[in-house]
Amino acid sequence: MPRRSIAPIPPGALDLTGEAVQRRRHLQRIAMQHLADAGFSELIPPTFEYEEIFLRAAGREITESLIRFLDLDGKALALRYDFTSSVARVAATTFASAEPPHRFSYSGKVFRQGPERGGQPRELLQVGCEVIGDGRLTTDLDIIRLVLGLLAALGLTEVQVNIGHSEILRPLLDQLDLETRASARNAIDRRDVSGLQSLLAQAMPDGSDLLTLPFVIGRRAILDATLADAPPATRNGLQHLAAIDDALTPDERAHVVYDLGEIRGLDYYTGLHFEVFADGVGRAVGAGGRYDDLMGRFGTPMPAVGFALDLGALAGAAR
Amino acid sequence: MPRRSIAPIPPGALDLTGEAVQRRRHLQRIAMQHLADAGFSELIPPTFEYEEIFLRAAGREITESLIRFLDLDGKALALRYDFTSSVARVAATTFASAEPPHRFSYSGKVFRQGPERGGQPRELLQVGCEVIGDGRLTTDLDIIRLVLGLLAALGLTEVQVNIGHSEILRPLLDQLDLETRASARNAIDRRDVSGLQSLLAQAMPDGSDLLTLPFVIGRRAILDATLADAPPATRNGLQHLAAIDDALTPDERAHVVYDLGEIRGLDYYTGLHFEVFADGVGRAVGAGGRYDDLMGRFGTPMPAVGFALDLGALAGAAR
Numbered sequence: 001m002p003r004r005s006i007a008p009i010p011p012g013a014l015d016l017t018g019e020a021v022q023r024r025r026h027l028q029r030i031a032m033q034h035l036a037d038a039g040f041s042e043l044i045p046p047t048f049e050y051e052e053i054f055l056r057a058a059g060r061e062i063t064e065s066l067i068r069f070l071d072l073d074g075k076a077l078a079l080r081y082d083f084t085s086s087v088a089r090v091a092a093t094t095f096a097s098a099e100p101p102h103r104f105s106y107s108g109k110v111f112r113q114g115p116e117r118g119g120q121p122r123e124l125l126q127v128g129c130e131v132i133g134d135g136r137l138t139t140d141l142d143i144i145r146l147v148l149g150l151l152a153a154l155g156l157t158e159v160q161v162n163i164g165h166s167e168i169l170r171p172l173l174d175q176l177d178l179e180t181r182a183s184a185r186n187a188i189d190r191r192d193v194s195g196l197q198s199l200l201a202q203a204m205p206d207g208s209d210l211l212t213l214p215f216v217i218g219r220r221a222i223l224d225a226t227l228a229d230a231p232p233a234t235r236n237g238l239q240h241l242a243a244i245d246d247a248l249t250p251d252e253r254a255h256v257v258y259d260l261g262e263i264r265g266l267d268y269y270t271g272l273h274f275e276v277f278a279d280g281v282g283r284a285v286g287a288g289g290r291y292d293d294l295m296g297r298f299g300t301p302m303p304a305v306g307f308a309l310d311l312g313a314l315a316g317a318a319r
Numbered sequence: 320m321p322r323r324s325i326a327p328i329p330p331g332a333l334d335l336t337g338e339a340v341q342r343r344r345h346l347q348r349i350a351m352q353h354l355a356d357a358g359f360s361e362l363i364p365p366t367f368e369y370e371e372i373f374l375r376a377a378g379r380e381i382t383e384s385l386i387r388f389l390d391l392d393g394k395a396l397a398l399r400y401d402f403t404s405s406v407a408r409v410a411a412t413t414f415a416s417a418e419p420p421h422r423f424s425y426s427g428k429v430f431r432q433g434p435e436r437g438g439q440p441r442e443l444l445q446v447g448c449e450v451i452g453d454g455r456l457t458t459d460l461d462i463i464r465l466v467l468g469l470l471a472a473l474g475l476t477e478v479q480v481n482i483g484h485s486e487i488l489r490p491l492l493d494q495l496d497l498e499t500r501a502s503a504r505n506a507i508d509r510r511d512v513s514g515l516q517s518l519l520a521q522a523m524p525d526g527s528d529l530l531t532l533p534f535v536i537g538r539r540a541i542l543d544a545t546l547a548d549a550p551p552a553t554r555n556g557l558q559h560l561a562a563i564d565d566a567l568t569p570d571e572r573a574h575v576v577y578d579l580g581e582i583r584g585l586d587y588y589t590g591l592h593f594e595v596f597a598d599g600v601g602r603a604v605g606a607g608g609r610y611d612d613l614m615g616r617f618g619t620p621m622p623a624v625g626f627a628l629d630l631g632a633l634a635g636a637a638r
Contacts, residue, residue, distance in 0.1 A: 009408075010390055013365035017413060021361045029348075042340045046332035047366065047398070047428055047442060048386075067367075069388030071329055072432070079366070089328075094336060109366055113391070123366060 012113065012122030014312075023315045024125055027154055031127040031309065032107055034153045038146055040105035040129045045086030047109075051078035056297045057085035059267060067111045067122065079111035083128055084294070084306060091132045092298035100133020100302060121312070128288070128308030135292060135303030137240065140272045141247050143288065143305050147276060148252050150309070156317050158279030159255055162217075164262040165241050166269045166289075171233030172210045173266075176203055188214040188263045209234070214261035220245050223258055240272065265289060276309065280318035285310055331432065331441030333631075342634045343444055346473055350446040350628065351426055353472045357465055359424035359448045364405030366428075370397035375616045376404035378586060386430045386441065398430035402447055403613070403625060410451045411617035419452020419621060440631070447607070447627030454611060454622030456559065459591045460566050462607065462624050466595060467571050469628070475636050477598030478574055481536075483581040484560050485588045485608075490552035491529045492585075495522055507533040507582045528553070533580035539564045542577055559591065584608060595628065599637035604629055 009015055016024065032042065051068055058081065066078040080086065083106040091102050107127040114120050129146070131139055144161065151159045169188070173181050180203045187196040193215065200207030209231050216222055223245060227238050241258055248256060265273050265287070273289025288307020295302045328334055335343065351361065370387055377400065385397040399405065402425040410421050426446040433439050448465070450458055463480065470478045488507070492500050499522045506515040512534065519526035528550050535541055542564060546557045560577055567575060584592050584606070592608025607626020614621045 009365050009368055010394070010396055013367065014363065015365060015409065015413070016363035017409065018360060021363050024363070025351075025361065032344075041337060042344065044333065044335035044340050044343070044444075046328050046334060047430070048332065049328055067388075069386075075329070077329055090334065090336065094334070111366070125363075 010122075012120055014109075014121060014123040014125075020315065024311045027311050027314050028107055028125070028127055030153055031150055031311075032105060034150050035105040035127070035129050035146075038103075038129075038149075040103045042105045042107070043083075043087060043090055044108070045080065045083065045090060045106070048077045048079050049086060049089075051076045053089050054078055054081040054085045057088055057294055058082065061267075064115060065112045067113055080109070081112060082110050083108070083126065083308065084130060084291075087130050087132070087306075088294050088298050088304070091130075092295060092300045096300060101139075102132040103129065104132070105129040125311040126308045127311060128286075128306060130304060130306030132295060132304045133302040134305070135290075137243055138247075139305060140240075140290060141244055143272075143307060144244060144248070144256070144274070145252065147274070147286070147288070147307055148255055151255075151276070151278070154314065155319055156278050156314070158318055159285075160257055160277045161255055161274050162257050162259040162262065162277065163241060163244065163272065163274045164259050165237035165272055166266055167237035167240075167271065168234045168260050169210070169214060169263065170266060172213070172231070184210065185263050185266070188261055191215070191261075214263070216260040217257060219257060220253070226260070237271075244272070272305070274307070276307075278314065278317035281313050281316050283313060285313040285317060329441075331439055333428075333440060333442040333444075339634065343630045346630050346633050347426055347444070347446055349472055350469055350630075351424060353469050354424040354446070354448050354465075357422075357448075357468075359422045361424045361426070362402075362406060362409055363427070364399065364402065364409060364425070367396045367398050368405060368408075370395045372408050373397055373400040373404045376407055376613055377401065380586075383434060384431045386432055399428070400431060401429050402427070402445065402627065403449060403610075406449045406451070406625075407613050407617050407623070410449075411614060411619040415619060420458075421451040422448065423451070424448040444630040445627045446630060447605075447625060449623060449625030451614060451623045452621040453624075454609075456562055457566075458624060459559075459609060460563055462626060463563060463567070463575070463591075463593070464571065466593070466605070466607070466626055467574055470574075470595070470597070473633065474638055475597050475633070477637055478604075479576055479596045480574055480593050481576050481578040481581065481596065482560060482563065482591065482593045483578050484556035484591055485585055486556035486559075486590065487553045487579050488529070488533060488582060489585060491532070491550070503529070504582050504585070507580055510534070510580075533582070535579040536576060538576060539572070545579070556590075563591070591624070593626070595626075597633065597636035600632050600635050602632060604632040604636060 051066055066081055068078045071077050087104050095102055109123045109125055111123055113122045147161055176184055183199055216226055223242050230238055268291055269289040270292040271290035275284040276286035278285045286309035290305040292303040294304050370385055385400055387397045390396050406423050414421055428442045428444055430442055432441045466480055502518055535545055542561050549557055587610055588608040589611040590609035594603040595605035597604045605628035609624040611622040613623050
């Protein structure tokens with residue numbers, strides 16, 4: 001009996017009941033307590049903001065992903081695309097005269113839509129945090145540790161954090177003209193080695209590094225092997241990852257993989273970045289990194305690093 | 320320095336930080352645990368639904384209070400006006416074949432706007448619950464007990480629940496023509512005794528009950544005094560309140576006042592209804608009641624009773 005047709009919900013809207021709610025609330029409670037214990041103070045930003053806030057933080061290319069509407073005064077609003085934009089706004093305004101670093105946590109829904117509408121959820125339940133005003137390598141390390149500790153606190157043991165660094169591929173890609181760069185990024189994202197090869201054969205006769213580095217993925221040994229004959233422009237990024245690895249405990253290191261070819265966050269991240277995977281979930285359950293350009297877009301330049309986890313994805317992880 | 324002008328938020332949007340967040344989260348956690356212990360199962364409905372869902376439940380007169388926007392396919396959406404509408408939809412669809420009664424709890428934001436935009440918040444953080452499919456008087460009593468127990472669990476001692484019943488004024492008002500009825504309700508809502516008097520002098524020569532009952536407010540004694548010579552049409556409602564009072568403990572009774580003139584929910588409630596007040600807060604911190612007509616609007620007629628508390632208002636209550 002098609003009762004749903006009596007009272008349906010919009011495509012991609014979340015209708016959570018029973019066990020699905022309990023599991024998410026359980027994960028949310030533990031995660032927020034873990035972040036509070038780590039010195040993070042929770043923010044609850046508005047559910048809708050001027051769309052300008054999200055575009056300023058994440059770039060004009062997300063415009064079509066926003067769920068937008070006009071306010072009574074004709075101004076363009078959008079449902080929260082991410083928490084990071086709002087946290088940056090709050091840090092630049094309400095906390096403008098407070099001494100950094102700021103440590104903020106958050107939890108709630110973000111709203112996104114794809115052009116295809118293919119049954120993709122338009123609401124995601126997240127928890128996350130940001131450290132704003134602290135650019136030290138030890139803070140990058142703290143964030144990696146925090147992610148690993150948080151996943152352990154959530155009872156998830158079969159997890160992997162894929163760590164990359166924007167200053168490995170970016171300096172190489174920057175040597176290409178804009179159009180070729182876009183095509184190369186596209187080929188790297190698709191893992192299309194032969195496409196990349198024919199592209200670079202013309203554009204970058206000495207393109208061997210850009211042909212190999214994007215496909216380097218592995219543990220500490222691959223960092224050392226890559227560093228042995230890495231082009232100078234990539235050494236800072238590689239050494240940063242090696243320094244992170246040096247500081248990890250064996251237990252932590254067991255969950256870390258270095259992935260030099262992660263290209264999607266390249267417009268956003270300015271250093272270390274990572275994606276989190278959990279056994280049983282066919283997509284990343286979280287992502288984060290350093291975005292030292294973000295706060296400047298809100299008038300108070302300072303470094304920033306953070307991450308967000310997707311509670312819906314985590315709820316599906318093997319335990 | 321007008322940093323806020325760099326990155327403002329829309330009028331009426333909530334930007335919560337620090338202690339304001341902690342207080343709300345503390346209250347929310349205790350309230351949701353209290354409801355879980357009382358056998359309620361949490362729902363997380365979508366943040367936006369087809370506006371039809373909210374209009375069907377609460378009536379066309381709330382249209383202007385909705386924060387509305389069009390979906391990609393041109394259908395009219397609205398941000399969650401209340402949880403009750405969504406809970407009714409879920410009960411009538413997802414739980415259509417489950418055995419009632421259903422006991423659902425919820426917590427999150429609702430979104431409302433007034434025509435004046437006078438700095439009123441457009442986001443409210445609520446917790447609440449509904450019992451669907453149980454029309455017994457003992458369930459009304461359970462709900463009153465639950466409210467009082469919840470307020471005590473939240474550490475609020477200086478609280479008052481003002482209880483009314485729709486079947487006291489409604490049968491009297493129904494004797495008036497539509498236009499006079501609207502004017503009379505308006506006068507009662509404004510506590511305009513002389514306006515009501517001149518209105519009824521023409522429309523209802525025998526209008527003395529409608530001149531006195533709306534202004535009756537007090538404890539058990541006023542129920543008994545009113546019952547002594549109440550018009551027959553009002554006796555059911557009055558006796559229902561007296562039966563509630565009979566069942567309350569002295570401690571519970573100390574927080575209860577009967578208010579026969581509460582007129583605002585009259586289109587919505589079909590029996591017992593109440594507002595919750597707390598010392599130090601200049602508005603109701605919560606409201607609830609019985610709305611046995613609601614589920615029928617979603618195709619599965621059955622009784623329903625529930626309430627919602629405003630966590631922002633509760634956060635300001637004296638402790």
